[in-house]
Amino acid sequence: xxxxxxxxxxxxxxxxxxxxxxxxxxxxxxxxxxxxxxxxxxxxxxxxxxxxxxxxxxxxxxxxxxxxxxxxxxxxxxxxxxxxxxxxxxxxxxxxxxxxxxxxxxxxxxxxxxxxxxxxxxxxxxxxxxxxxxxxxxxxxxxxxxxxxxxxxxxxxxxxxxxxxxxxxxxxxxxxxxxxxxxxxxxxxxxxxxxxxxxxxxxxxxxxxxxxxxxxxxxxxxxxxxxxxxxxxxxxxxxxxxxxxxxxxxxxxxx
Amino acid sequence: xxxxxxxxxxxxxxxxxxxxxxxxxxxxxxxxxxxxxxxxxxxxxxxxxxxxxxxxxxxxxxxxxxxxxxxxxxxxxxxxxxxxxxxxxxxxxxxxxxxxxxxxxxxxxxxxxxxxxxxxxxxxxxxxxxxxxxxxxxxxxxxxxxxxxxxxxxxxxxxxxxxxxxxxxxxxxxxxxxxxxxxxxxxxxxxxxxxxxxxxxxxxxxxxxxxxxxxxxxxxxxxxxxxxxxxxxxxxxxxxxxxxxxxxxxxxxxxxxxxxxxxxxxxxxxxxxxxxxxxxxxxxxxxxxxxxxxxxxxxxxxxxxxxxxxxxxxxxxxxxxxxxxxxxxxxxxxxxxxxxxxxxxxxxxxxxxxxxxxxxxxxxxxxxxxxxxxxxxxxxxxxxxxxxxxxxxxxxxxxxxxxxxxxxxxxxxxxxxxxxxxxxxxxxxxxxxxxxxxxxxxxxxxxxxxxxxxxxxxxxxxxxxxxxxxxxxxxxxxxxxxxxxxxxxxxxxxxxxxxxxxxxxxxxxxxxxxxxxxxxxxxxxxxxxxxxxxxxxxxxxxxxxxxxxxxxxxxxxxxxxxxxxxxxxxxxxxxxxxx
Numbered sequence: 023x024x025x026x027x028x029x030x031x032x033x034x035x036x037x038x039x040x041x042x043x044x045x046x047x048x049x050x051x052x053x054x055x056x057x058x059x060x061x062x063x064x065x066x067x068x069x070x071x072x073x074x075x076x077x078x079x080x081x082x083x084x085x086x087x088x089x090x091x092x093x094x095x096x097x098x099x100x101x102x103x104x105x106x107x108x109x110x111x112x113x114x115x116x117x118x119x120x121x122x123x124x125x126x127x128x129x130x131x132x133x134x135x136x137x138x139x140x141x142x143x144x145x146x147x148x149x150x151x152x153x154x155x156x157x158x159x160x161x162x163x164x165x166x167x168x169x170x171x172x173x174x175x176x177x178x179x180x181x182x183x184x185x186x187x188x189x190x191x192x193x194x195x196x197x198x199x200x201x202x203x204x205x206x207x208x209x210x211x212x213x214x215x216x217x218x219x220x221x222x223x224x225x226x227x228x229x230x231x232x233x234x235x236x237x238x239x240x241x242x243x244x245x246x247x248x249x250x251x252x253x254x255x256x257x258x259x260x261x262x263x264x265x266x267x268x269x270x271x272x273x274x275x276x277x
Numbered sequence: 278x279x280x281x282x283x284x285x286x287x288x289x290x291x292x293x294x295x296x297x298x299x300x301x302x303x304x305x306x307x308x309x310x311x312x313x314x315x316x317x318x319x320x321x322x323x324x325x326x327x328x329x330x331x332x333x334x335x336x337x338x339x340x341x342x343x344x345x346x347x348x349x350x351x352x353x354x355x356x357x358x359x360x361x362x363x364x365x366x367x368x369x370x371x372x373x374x375x376x377x378x379x380x381x382x383x384x385x386x387x388x389x390x391x392x393x394x395x396x397x398x399x400x401x402x403x404x405x406x407x408x409x410x411x412x413x414x415x416x417x418x419x420x421x422x423x424x425x426x427x428x429x430x431x432x433x434x435x436x437x438x439x440x441x442x443x444x445x446x447x448x449x450x451x452x453x454x455x456x457x458x459x460x461x462x463x464x465x466x467x468x469x470x471x472x473x474x475x476x477x478x479x480x481x482x483x484x485x486x487x488x489x490x491x492x493x494x495x496x497x498x499x500x501x502x503x504x505x506x507x508x509x510x511x512x513x514x515x516x517x518x519x520x521x522x523x524x525x526x527x528x529x530x531x532x533x534x535x536x537x538x539x540x541x542x543x544x545x546x547x548x549x550x551x552x553x554x555x556x557x558x559x560x561x562x563x564x565x566x567x568x569x570x571x572x573x574x575x576x577x578x579x580x581x582x583x584x585x586x587x588x589x590x591x592x593x594x595x596x597x598x599x600x601x602x603x604x605x606x607x608x609x610x611x612x613x614x615x616x617x618x619x620x621x622x623x624x625x626x627x628x629x630x631x632x633x634x635x636x637x638x639x640x641x642x643x644x645x646x647x648x649x650x651x652x653x654x655x656x657x658x659x660x661x662x663x664x665x666x667x668x669x670x671x672x673x674x675x676x677x678x679x680x681x682x683x684x685x686x687x688x689x690x691x692x693x694x695x696x697x698x699x700x701x702x703x704x705x706x707x708x709x710x711x712x713x714x715x716x717x718x719x720x721x722x723x724x725x726x727x728x729x730x731x732x733x734x735x736x737x738x739x740x741x742x743x744x745x746x747x748x749x750x751x752x753x754x755x756x757x758x759x760x761x762x763x764x765x766x767x768x769x770x771x772x773x774x775x776x777x778x779x780x781x782x783x784x785x786x787x788x789x790x791x792x793x794x795x796x797x798x799x800x801x802x803x804x805x806x807x808x809x810x811x812x813x814x815x816x817x818x819x820x821x822x823x824x825x826x827x828x829x830x831x832x833x834x835x836x837x838x839x840x841x842x843x844x845x846x847x848x849x850x851x852x853x854x855x856x
Binding site for chain 2: 043057059060076078084087088089091093095098099102103106107121123143146153157161162163165169170171172174175176177179180184188189190191223226258
């Protein structure tokens with residue numbers, strides 16, 4: 023099949039679709055700002071820049087920071103959707119700024135910090151409560167059985183928890199959840215996703231302990247199945263489905 | 278105000294190497310991990326294709342074959358005893374990761390599955406071998422998550438979003454601690470310690486097209502370099518052949534391991550000409566140079582003729598979905614290309630530093646040609662140079678490096694802590710750091726940091742990338758000098774103390790300039806071609822003069838002094854490198 027690729031087909035492929043190939047566009051970024059050393063109240067700023075339509079939104083933010091206002095502050099690192107640093111509310115929806123292309127939001131985009139966690143400066147929020155929830159579900163394999171080589175796990179057993187191993191702890195799901203906004207003691211979707219990853223791992227020996235933690239009043243039954251979390255996940259994890267599976271496991275007291 | 282902490286062991290960096298060291302040390306001595314990112318944001322998580330070990334689960338394989346491939350892949354600049362340790366300990370390291378819970382893909386029998394990877398061969402180069410253990414194309418993500426999970430289980434103490442800005446050495450030469458800047462508050466922290474391990478990763482952000490995270494600015498290398506520790510083999514920087522065009526986002530070599538091929542504008546699978554035996558699975562330096570040659574001879578694509586294509590269209594779509602889902606999505610999201618039906622535009626991307634802080638096989642930092650240890654000082658992972666990667670690292674060996682030498686470093690630093698007392702701090706421990714920060718903060722007008730960084734990245738990409746020459750490196754050397762002069766006059770906007778990333782980015786550009794200066798100096802001196810360092814004016818390897826590691830020291834006036842040390846040889850005699 024590969025041999026049938028003609029040079030003409032290759033040359034005709036997609037040249038206009040990528041960064042550097044098309045003229046710059048105008049983008050106005052409306053950004054919710056906060057700096058406790060400037061004001062107790064948040065405010066809005068607007069910046070209008072010229073930017074490549076196929077560039078990532080996080081690079082548009084960099085352009086503002088590097089050439090217009092060095093005080094604009096946000097977290098980022100890998101810039102391709104793997105490190106989980108740059109979850110933001112973009113036009114009202116949670117997303118990673120490095121997985122949104124400018125062309126999909128131009129000419130104007132509104133950017134706010136993710137909700138339900140205290141804003142510390144601009145788009146930076148306090149991640150500690152989020153990680154507290156994660157740490158509460160025993161997010162590690164429990165199994166002290168001695169083995170000489172690897173443990174055996176069939177591809178089917180491995181597949182059972184594949185989806186929830188993709189989590190990058192960006193908090194896009196948890197901070198999209200209306201229950202979490204109104205009740206910060208709710209452990210939140212991301213913690214349940216990470217519990218799921220172990221509860222359904224055939225090698226784990228502590229599913230009951232995790233199910234016990236998740237059956238508490240801060241746990242999985244707070245979920246009202248609004249599916250915001252599934253929509254928000256930049257890794258495509260079926261978060262709500264995972265939560266439902268954990269609910270069922272709690273009810274039957276086994277994975 | 279300065280806050281002082283005291284620990285036995287301080288680990289700087291929370292990627293794979295730092296976390297693995299922390300797991301080892303924290304059970305035995307009082308340990309803290311300082312990281313400028315939340316640990317799970319570390320760039321280990323971006324590694325994709327696999328981690329090699331001769332488990333022999335799918336095909337016959339032996340650690341000795343792996344060692345040979347590592348030495349040959351590194352163009353014989355590898356310290357062979359270190360490569361033997363790496364490849365022999367690989368097997369147990371993989372079993373250990375599995376026992377920690379890492380969700381490897383499995384064979385039908387339920388063992389860890391393995392696939393092909395560049396430069397990994399059976400029986401000393403006969404054919405490609407299935408050696409790479411993997412978890413879809415997110416192996417690094419799973420290693421980072423698994424190691425972090427183990428740290429949570431052990432209640433390891435983390436200081437997140439703390440930037441290490443200085444290394445403290447006692448008057449008697451022993452390691453006494455580090456100085457760190459807390460991003461949230463702008464406060465300086467002195468961490469006193471008996472031992473310090475740097476695991477701060479690479480510096481790929483000095484190039485315009487890079488697979489590296491924004492955070493990869495050579496911090497640990499520069500901090501130690503400024504305190505008189507040399508940097509080893511800085512001229513050897515790996516350019517990965519398959520980065521997304523212009524963006525540099527990595528497309529795993531695992532794609533070619535699963536059967537993808539690279540094509541030029543004629544649709545030709547050109548690697549058949551450059552590496553007749555293993556073709557597209559030749560090591561990265563060979564493939565990147567071949568791409569450069571195709572582009573130079575007019576067989577690239579696009580308006581500028583500056584890219585080639587990674588063709589996955591002949592693979593079963595289920596392979597993409599199950600074994601390569603992330604890179605499939607990268608092509609869709611960032612280049613708007615559908616990899617099941619269209620080839621993906623690619624070009625070489627700055628990927629990995631083979632060089633770094635010189636260490637022995639216990640991750641102890643060593644200086645000089647006699648390899649004298651600096652008491653209490655350690656380095657592991659990409660920021661270190663053991664050297665197991667020599668002049669060109671094989672794919673998957675970086676993930677192996679971090680778990681094998683992270684563990685060894687954590688173990689030896691715990692031993693060291695048990696045997697020694699806490700060194701006295703040098704007087705004025707924070708003076709150098711305060712001078713650095715005040716210099717940037719107090720200037721009201723000056724050069725723009727981002728302009729300096731962009732010029733560095735553009736010129737390094739043009740002059741010190743896949744192909745270099747005496748002329749290009751001389752020009753780059755002058756440019757680095759002028760950029761440094763401008764750097765000394767920078768001014769920033771944010772003068773605050775709360776999450777001042779403006780300030781930290783400025784500091785990071787200073788780190789990058791140190792790394793660039795040493796890279797260019799060492800590359801200009803090495804008038805031969807070896808591994809990833811290709812000089813078009815000296816296209817052949819010159820073992821008579823250059824079978825040795827370079828060492829770059831910082832003189833007091835900021836200039837660089839070059840030295841060298843011998844390669845530790847072993848069973849493998851250098852021969853012509855063909856694939």
